[in-house]
Amino acid sequence: MTDIAATPLLKATKLSKVYRIGRSLLPSRRQQVHAVNEVSLEVMPGETLGIVGESGCGKSSLGRCLMRLQDITSGQLEFDGRDITHLSPRRIRPLRREMQMVFQDPAASLNARRRVGDLLAEPYRIHGIGSGSDIDDRVSELLRRVGLRPEHALRFPHEFSGGQKQRIGIARALALNPRLLVADEPVSALDVSIQAQIINLLADLREELGLTYIFVAHDLAVVRQISNRVAVMYLGAIVEIGDADDVFSRPRHPYTRVLRDAMPRPSLYPPRRARTGIAGDLPSPFALPSGCPYRTRCAFAQPKCAAERPALTTGADGRGVACHFPLRDEVTADP
Numbered sequence: 001m002t003d004i005a006a007t008p009l010l011k012a013t014k015l016s017k018v019y020r021i022g023r024s025l026l027p028s029r030r031q032q033v034h035a036v037n038e039v040s041l042e043v044m045p046g047e048t049l050g051i052v053g054e055s056g057c058g059k060s061s062l063g064r065c066l067m068r069l070q071d072i073t074s075g076q077l078e079f080d081g082r083d084i085t086h087l088s089p090r091r092i093r094p095l096r097r098e099m100q101m102v103f104q105d106p107a108a109s110l111n112a113r114r115r116v117g118d119l120l121a122e123p124y125r126i127h128g129i130g131s132g133s134d135i136d137d138r139v140s141e142l143l144r145r146v147g148l149r150p151e152h153a154l155r156f157p158h159e160f161s162g163g164q165k166q167r168i169g170i171a172r173a174l175a176l177n178p179r180l181l182v183a184d185e186p187v188s189a190l191d192v193s194i195q196a197q198i199i200n201l202l203a204d205l206r207e208e209l210g211l212t213y214i215f216v217a218h219d220l221a222v223v224r225q226i227s228n229r230v231a232v233m234y235l236g237a238i239v240e241i242g243d244a245d246d247v248f249s250r251p252r253h254p255y256t257r258v259l260r261d262a263m264p265r266p267s268l269y270p271p272r273r274a275r276t277g278i279a280g281d282l283p284s285p286f287a288l289p290s291g292c293p294y295r296t297r298c299a300f301a302q303p304k305c306a307a308e309r310p311a312l313t314t315g316a317d318g319r320g321v322a323c324h325f326p327l328r329d330e331v332t333a334d335p
């Protein structure tokens with residue numbers, strides 16, 4: 001594993017993203033979706049931070065805010081110690097070389113009418129890097145890095161399998177030697193057998209190139225495979241954050257435990273209780289519950305939970321939990 005230095009590569013402080021929906025010209029009359037709610041996190045160089053949570057909990061919105069692909073409603077975002085919260089599009093452009101995104105659907109993010117060689121050469125042309133045979137060499141090297149062959153440059157995206165398309169998506173993200181990759185559900189659209197290959201590729205590239213990752217997924221098992229630390233999101237907020245293995249083997253937030261126990265891969269975790277899925281629906285993002293956002297589904301809710309929102313509190317062991325009544329560590333083997 002790459003050495004972890006002391007200054008975060010990315011730091012978010014109370015980051016929020018509110019979408020306003022509706023046709024009224026008056027912003028105050030439009031409905032608000034609090035997709036990201038005061039998220040604070042740090043990502044150290046060489047580290048992989050996994051972000052997990054149910055569909056609609058704000059993972060992609062957070063990922064796009066961290067990449068400055070969309071405006072941030074409030075809070076602060078720093079990249080390598082520099083405040084980039086409100087950088088203009090012109091000033092954010094050079095930063096694009098340092099932060100890249102890998103998307104869930106590689107087919108949708110690759111222009112079907114252009115050859116792969118062209119698609120991979122585009123970042124160099126846009127940024128005025130190299131020319132002619134130099135770019136061809138760079139493209140061949142990119143293809144090799146992701147386990148494809150130089151002659152694949154001549155093919156069109158539809159001539160590749162899903163896993164190969166994702167390799168091309170990763171190659172494109174790597175073209176400009178970024179320091180940070182935000183991967184938003186990069187394997188969710190792939191067969192399980194191919195998922196492991198892509199995860200291994202990402203892990204190898206991280207070692208080889210000293211990359212830092214933010215890895216977004218709803219599948220805890222996938223996130224655990226590649227992450228050093230993991231953040232669990234619920235209704236736009238981080239409810240638990242800490243070392244990936246510790247969070248999954250000894251969850252302290254009731255939601256983390258439910259999420260883990262709903263995992264469809266019993267072989268990874270011996271079932272401690274019946275696997276029942278996640279009970280109840282996610283509350284409407286238009287009207288968040290008072291107090292703890294998880295209280296409408298929590299088996300441990302008490303009156304204090306409706307009255308007071310629990311803050312994300314970090315203990316001496318580095319684990320952050322937003323719960324008034326955190327779970328105690330479980331014993332590893334059931335009697």
Ligand SMILES: Nc1ncnc2c1ncn2[C@@H]1O[C@H](COP(=O)(O)OP(=O)(O)OP(=O)(O)O)[C@@H](O)[C@H]1O
Nearest residue numbers: 019033035054055056057058059060061062218285
């Ligand atoms: N452009 C947008 N305009 C309005 N609301 C949005 C927009 N994008 C996302 N939302 C809303 O914000 C909330 C968070 O959505 P987001 O896509 O970030 O969740 P997610 O965790 O990535 O979900 P999934 O796992 O399904 O990808 C949802 O309620 C969603 O409907």
Ligand code: SF4
Nearest residue numbers: 292295298305323324
């Ligand atoms: S604060 Fe209360 S409702 Fe929220 S997770 Fe903890 S016990 Fe459950």
Ligand SMILES: [Mg+2]
Nearest residue numbers: 059060061184
């Ligand atoms: Mg998403």
